[in-house]
Every structure is written in C-alpha cells, then in structure tokens.
Amino acid sequence: MDRLHENRIYTGTVESYSSEGLGIVRLDGAVVFVPQAVRGETIDLKITKVMKTAAAGEIVKIHKPSPDRAQPECPDYGRCGGCDFQHLTYPEELWAKRQRVQDALTRLGGADIRVEEILGAKNPLHYRNKSQYPVGADGAIGFYRARSHQVVPVKRCLIQPEAADKTAAAVGEWMRRYKVPAYDEATGKGLVRHVYVRVNRKGESLCCVVINGRQAPREPELAAYVCAAVPHTAGVLVNSNTKRGNVILGEKYRTLWGRDYLMDTLCGLEFKLSVPSFYQVNRDQAEALYGKALDYAGLTGRETVLDLYCGIGTITLCLAKRAGRVIGAEIVPAAIRDAKENAARNHIENAEFFCGDAAETAARLEAEGLRPDVITVDPPRKGLAPEVIGSIAAMGPERVVYVSCDPATLGRDVKRFGELGYRAVRACAVDMFPATRHVESVVLLERYNMDGRRIDHGERTDSDDHP
Known part of the structure; x- marks a missing residue:
C-alpha cells in the first residue's frame, strides 16, 4: 500500500458498496472504503488510514451528487451507528x-x-418490534456510535416504534429523578445497563430494564413512570445481568407490573413472545x-x-x-x-x-x-x-x-x-x-x-x- 499516503487528497469514482455499507473506490488498484459515498459519484477523498490490503478515506468534495443520494432524515445520522444507508434513496439501498x-x-x-x-x-420506517437501548456510564440512553461502545443519546429513532422511544425516555426520567446509577462497563460498577422493549401488532409493549444486580431502587416508581408514558404497556420487568461482556440479557427475570409476555400474530398464526424469544424484528x-x-x-x-x-x-x-x-x-x-x-x-x-x-x-x-x-x-x-x-x-x-x-x-x-x-x-x-x-x-x-x-x-x- 505504498501507493497511498495518509492525509493526502485523491480523486476517484465510487464503484459499489462493502458489506459494511461503505463506498468502494479503487485508486491504482488499491481499495479505499469511504463512508456515506454513493455509487457512481466522482469524489475527492482524504486517506485517513492505510492498512495492509486496503485504506479508509473520507469525502472532501463531491463533484456531482448522484440522483441516488438522499438527505438523511435522522438528525443523529453519522453519529449513531444504527443506520448505514440513510444517505441513499430506497431503490439504491x-x-x-x-x-x-x-x-x-x-x-x-x-x-x-x-x-x-x-x-x-x-413501510421502511418505525418497523422494529424489538428495541434494545444501551445505557452509557453518564446515563445517556440511545445507541452505540459506529464501531464503539460510546452511547449516543437518541430521543427519536426513525426505525423504532414511538412506544419504544417513549419507554426508554421514561426509564431515563426515573433514573434522573431517583438518582439511579447507570452501569459503567469499564469498571463493572453501576446499575442500569439496557432498556429492552417489545411491541406487538396491537401496539402493546413490554418493557424490560437490564440491571447489574438483583434489585433496583424504587421499582414501583419505575413501573409507574413507564406506564404513564406508554399507556398500552402490558408489563414491566427487571432482568439481572451481573456478568461483564457484550451479552445483553441475563438468565433471571422479575415482573414488576403486568405480565411477562406479549401475544402477536404472524402469517395468520398467534405467537407468545417472552423477552428473550427469537422473533424477526x-x-x-x-x-x-x-x-x-x-x-x-x-x-x-x-x-x-x-x-x-x-x-x-x-x-x-x-x-x-x-x-x-x-x-x-x-x-x-x-x-x-x-x-x-x-x-x-x-x-x-x-x-x-x-x-x-x-x-x-x-x-x-x-x-x-x-x-x-x-x-x-x-x-x-x-x-x-x-x-x-x-x-x-x-x-x-x-x-x-x-x-x-x-x-x-x-x-x-x-x-x-x-x-x-x-x-x-x-x-x-x-x-x-x-x-x-x-x-x-x-x-x-x-x-x-x-x-x-x-x-x-x-x-x-x-x-x-x-x-
């Protein structure tokens, strides 16, 4: 990769997309991966990192935007790592x-x-029936920045249902009101790790708060906050996960209010969904x-x-x-x-x-x-x-x-x-x-x-x- 140099500007045409959703540009036979690039565009790009077999770059200038380039609707696009293709029209995606x-x-x-x-x-928006919100050490509730565990606070996500976003916000309010500490994965200390929400076809939701311990303070108030924010809540649960690592759910659940499952219909059949059930999102x-x-x-x-x-x-x-x-x-x-x-x-x-x-x-x-x-x-x-x-x-x-x-x-x-x-x-x-x-x-x-x-x-x- 001696042909490419970091921080130098090059001009190339975007040929296709990688499995990570990055634009692929070839410069003298070398592959450069460029975020938010669109197929067919000629761009000026700056090399940000040179690796053994490829390089990473970023757009400096687009000579002529592709008709398949779209304006992202999400204000957090580019910071949150949840979506990769909001800069593309749907046919191009x-x-x-x-x-x-x-x-x-x-x-x-x-x-x-x-x-x-x-x-x-x-319906390419608000389609997810299962939402998992990590909680940062500072109490921020949202989603991870791309390729990191830094939590970007997100108030309204375009692919989550409104009930899930409101549930996550209610848990955040409960944490601030009663000074409930967030979990810090760097130290293994703190309490609240994730907010997990399921929503069925009827609009009923199931909330599960994942904690680093057996019990949370003010649990009745937690259920009250969630139910007040989302009246169609069917149940509020706590899941205990005291193991360090990336696995979200532990093995033990307690129901604070309501029931511990939802009913949903798929292909004309009725299914019972508990929190850990595998079900297409x-x-x-x-x-x-x-x-x-x-x-x-x-x-x-x-x-x-x-x-x-x-x-x-x-x-x-x-x-x-x-x-x-x-x-x-x-x-x-x-x-x-x-x-x-x-x-x-x-x-x-x-x-x-x-x-x-x-x-x-x-x-x-x-x-x-x-x-x-x-x-x-x-x-x-x-x-x-x-x-x-x-x-x-x-x-x-x-x-x-x-x-x-x-x-x-x-x-x-x-x-x-x-x-x-x-x-x-x-x-x-x-x-x-x-x-x-x-x-x-x-x-x-x-x-x-x-x-x-x-x-x-x-x-x-x-x-x-x-x-």
Missing part, C-alpha cells in the same frame, strides 16, 4: 443489498444463479420472507419437514399448515417450551419439537433413520457448522431451504453444500432491516447427481452407500 447477496453466492458460494428481485419494505418483512421460504419448500401436504434453529416455532408452524409432519429443533429450552405452546394455541397437531444443539440433533435424527423430504435452516449469523451440513446431506432431503442473515456465511455454506451434492437453484434477498446494511436472504438448494441430474426424493446414489 435495495440495489446494494441484492448485489451483496449476489456477490456472496457467486464469489464465495460458486453458485451460477441470479438472485431474484429483492423484496423491499412497504420486522413483522411485515418476516411474512414476506416466510412466504418465499414456503414457496421454495414446494410442499404438497404429504411431506416430512425438519426445521433446524426453529426458535419459538414461527417457520415450523407455517410449514405445518402445508406439510404432513414437521419437526423443529432449537437449543434454547425456553424457546422450545414456547414453540410447543404456540403449536397448541394454533391447534396444530402435526408439529413436534426437540431441544438440543443443531449438530447433535441433526446427527441423532440422521442416525435414527429420519429421511425428511425438506430441511429448512435459519441459523445465527455465524451460519452452519460443517457437521450440520454433513448430517443434512446424509439425510438426503430433496430440497434444503436456507434462511440467512449473513451473506458471507451463506456463500461459504452454499459452497460446502455443493461439495456434498446440493446445488443452489433459487435465491431471493429480503430487506428485513431498512436503512441499515443488514439483509436477509433465502436460498433453495436441490440434490443433484454427479452427472448434474436432479435427484427426486427416494432415489439413491452411489454415495448413499458410502457415508
């Missing part, structure tokens, strides 16, 4: 996200497919995502389906309406309890659930002779472990439907599936998180023979005899 999925599947996954038109959001886009996953599954009503990483059973129960039998597996015991309760609540009798690690559960079910027609997976950001992919392939499903929240690990796993006889044949990106760089996607993989012929379920290959 969708282009960037679809292209990110396409690049991952092509370059990392080796897949020869074209990602379908991205499913954009009809954008309800409308989750329905679009699950609809695409069901389309890819190609169910006729007779199939056996295995759903790994099932959470509280959202995808599992959607599948159950179209399959003969569905089996859900999840490592979190509370989620499995909720999943079973959700199945009963929705009068679904062809769903069963197992609690356990995905790799161990998949290996055990394969050893027991389970041969599902379809397997669906919705893993965390780190993707699938190689042994999970191996067990899935050993069960020989006709189709694998992979729901992903990280294009890079998706691409890696698609390549691994390819080595075991599964080819990506369809893919779609879903804008679950408007204004941010994050993107959800779903991929259909089908089983193919060595000669490139698709294998229908029930057919055997030579490799089936040699695990």
Whole structure:
C-alpha cells in the first residue's frame, strides 16, 4: 500500500458498496472504503488510514451528487451507528443489498444463479418490534456510535416504534429523578445497563430494564413512570445481568407490573413472545420472507419437514399448515417450551419439537433413520457448522431451504453444500432491516447427481452407500 499516503487528497469514482455499507473506490488498484459515498459519484477523498490490503478515506468534495443520494432524515445520522444507508434513496439501498447477496453466492458460494428481485419494505420506517437501548456510564440512553461502545443519546429513532422511544425516555426520567446509577462497563460498577422493549401488532409493549444486580431502587416508581408514558404497556420487568461482556440479557427475570409476555400474530398464526424469544424484528418483512421460504419448500401436504434453529416455532408452524409432519429443533429450552405452546394455541397437531444443539440433533435424527423430504435452516449469523451440513446431506432431503442473515456465511455454506451434492437453484434477498446494511436472504438448494441430474426424493446414489 505504498501507493497511498495518509492525509493526502485523491480523486476517484465510487464503484459499489462493502458489506459494511461503505463506498468502494479503487485508486491504482488499491481499495479505499469511504463512508456515506454513493455509487457512481466522482469524489475527492482524504486517506485517513492505510492498512495492509486496503485504506479508509473520507469525502472532501463531491463533484456531482448522484440522483441516488438522499438527505438523511435522522438528525443523529453519522453519529449513531444504527443506520448505514440513510444517505441513499430506497431503490439504491435495495440495489446494494441484492448485489451483496449476489456477490456472496457467486464469489464465495460458486453458485451460477441470479438472485431474484429483492423484496423491499412497504413501510421502511418505525418497523422494529424489538428495541434494545444501551445505557452509557453518564446515563445517556440511545445507541452505540459506529464501531464503539460510546452511547449516543437518541430521543427519536426513525426505525423504532414511538412506544419504544417513549419507554426508554421514561426509564431515563426515573433514573434522573431517583438518582439511579447507570452501569459503567469499564469498571463493572453501576446499575442500569439496557432498556429492552417489545411491541406487538396491537401496539402493546413490554418493557424490560437490564440491571447489574438483583434489585433496583424504587421499582414501583419505575413501573409507574413507564406506564404513564406508554399507556398500552402490558408489563414491566427487571432482568439481572451481573456478568461483564457484550451479552445483553441475563438468565433471571422479575415482573414488576403486568405480565411477562406479549401475544402477536404472524402469517395468520398467534405467537407468545417472552423477552428473550427469537422473533424477526420486522413483522411485515418476516411474512414476506416466510412466504418465499414456503414457496421454495414446494410442499404438497404429504411431506416430512425438519426445521433446524426453529426458535419459538414461527417457520415450523407455517410449514405445518402445508406439510404432513414437521419437526423443529432449537437449543434454547425456553424457546422450545414456547414453540410447543404456540403449536397448541394454533391447534396444530402435526408439529413436534426437540431441544438440543443443531449438530447433535441433526446427527441423532440422521442416525435414527429420519429421511425428511425438506430441511429448512435459519441459523445465527455465524451460519452452519460443517457437521450440520454433513448430517443434512446424509439425510438426503430433496430440497434444503436456507434462511440467512449473513451473506458471507451463506456463500461459504452454499459452497460446502455443493461439495456434498446440493446445488443452489433459487435465491431471493429480503430487506428485513431498512436503512441499515443488514439483509436477509433465502436460498433453495436441490440434490443433484454427479452427472448434474436432479435427484427426486427416494432415489439413491452411489454415495448413499458410502457415508
């Protein structure tokens, strides 16, 4: 990187976007990452940091703004690290996200497919049904500055519901009124760490205050402040987390007022949501995502389906309406309890659930002779472990439907599936998180023979005899 020098001004054209939402400029073959740059713009940029294989820069001058450049509506944009794409028009944001999925599947996954038109959001504002507000050592409540743990106070966030912002503000007022100390992660001292809010389709909210201790002072007053600010509050809880680190929630909860759960509807089904329940944060886009996953599954009503990483059973129960039998597996015991309760609540009798690690559960079910027609997976950001992919392939499903929240690990796993006889044949990106760089996607993989012929379920290959 001897070609670039810090603090020197260069001129270049923005070619595309990185996985972090930064503009990509190439200068004499060197890649420079530039915040808030827009594809197609010619800019003067100052190099702020030179690294081994790339450099960071900042815009000094835009020669001609792109028609895809937008004026950010949020006054905290650029300080708060929550949103990456408010400087883009929504069509350009969708282009960037679809292209990110396409690049991952092509370059990392080796897949020869074209990602379908991205499913954009009809309502790209105030869409989150779960909000997590960190509390700074100085008592500021808001969101972290990009790539730091410095809390930027935010009064009104454009992607959070109003009820969540009002709840967070009420907790802040309670802290100031009764001099309740904020937690300082540098020292491990202090009390209030996070404000966690869920909001359902009806507008009811659930507030959980995470504290560094077993009890907070003036707890009845805390509940009163929250309920006065947000009359549709269904419950106020305290969560105890005394461990240092980045994990938000501890294991112990106490209900100060009301109930400890919300009811919500998704895809025509009713779900019970406790504070730690995994649930897609954008309800409308989750329905679009699950609809695409069901389309890819190609169910006729007779199939056996295995759903790994099932959470509280959202995808599992959607599948159950179209399959003969569905089996859900999840490592979190509370989620499995909720999943079973959700199945009963929705009068679904062809769903069963197992609690356990995905790799161990998949290996055990394969050893027991389970041969599902379809397997669906919705893993965390780190993707699938190689042994999970191996067990899935050993069960020989006709189709694998992979729901992903990280294009890079998706691409890696698609390549691994390819080595075991599964080819990506369809893919779609879903804008679950408007204004941010994050993107959800779903991929259909089908089983193919060595000669490139698709294998229908029930057919055997030579490799089936040699695990």
